[in-house]
Amino acid sequence: MSEGNAVKHETSPVTEVVDRTEWAQMMTDDEYYPFLVKKDLRPAIWRWQDVAERFDAVLKDPLRNADRRFISLVHGDTGEAGGVFPSIFLGIQGLNPGEHIVAHRHNSYALYHILQGEGYSVLNGKRFDWKRGDTFACPPMAFHEHINTGTEVAIQYVIQDMPARAMERNLIWEEPVGNVFHMVEGNRPQDL
Numbered sequence: 199m200s201e202g203n204a205v206k207h208e209t210s211p212v213t214e215v216v217d218r219t220e221w222a223q224m225m226t227d228d229e230y231y232p233f234l235v236k237k238d239l240r241p242a243i244w245r246w247q248d249v250a251e252r253f254d255a256v257l258k259d260p261l262r263n264a265d266r267r268f269i270s271l272v273h274g275d276t277g278e279a280g281g282v283f284p285s286i287f288l289g290i291q292g293l294n295p296g297e298h299i300v301a302h303r304h305n306s307y308a309l310y311h312i313l314q315g316e317g318y319s320v321l322n323g324k325r326f327d328w329k330r331g332d333t334f335a336c337p338p339m340a341f342h343e344h345i346n347t348g349t350e351v352a353i354q355y356v357i358q359d360m361p362a363r364a365m366e367r368n369l370i371w372e373e374p375v376g377n378v379f380h381m382v383e384g385n386r387p388q389d390l
């Protein structure tokens with residue numbers, strides 16, 4: 199296209215013309231490699247006896263809207279990442295008999311292993327029945343909901359890459375369906 203035919207577009211409104219940002223820093227190798235050395239991670243163990251105590255209390259809570267019954271296992275050496283390791287989330291999800299955890303989605307993947315109970319999950323419109331010992335994978339941005347069809351509490355062991363996404367400031371959630379938000383300060387629904 200010749201210059202004379204170029205389509206002109208207005209920019210979005212500009213509130214500031216930026217020359218320098220003081221947080222754009224630089225380091226030499228001598229400075230950078232020591233900076234990269236992080237605190238070591240100590241081996242850790244979570245006893246089921248301790249988890250069960252918190253889990254049982256959460257199972258008795260009234261379920262709030264799209265809320266879930268989750269105990270997240272957090273390793274204290276992971277700092278701001280807040281994972282079981284710096285890039286991995288591990289949680290124990292419970293569903294009381296007959297309970298339905300309504301649909302939501304996020305750009306972290308989720309891997310579910312059934313420790314107890316039976317039910318089904320709907321992942322992007324496809325139903326997957328599950329019972330103790332089964333494992334299923336929910337890919338990033340797939341809508342997912344869970345239903346306990348059994349007579350005992352269903353327990354799901356859930357692994358996600360949520361801390362990695364959060365550390366990159368790239369964790370996106372949609373919950374409830376139609377309400378998309380970016381999980382950074384100021385952008386969550388409760389912040390707006």
Ligand SMILES: [Fe+2]
Nearest residue numbers: 302303308342
């Ligand atoms: Fe989820």
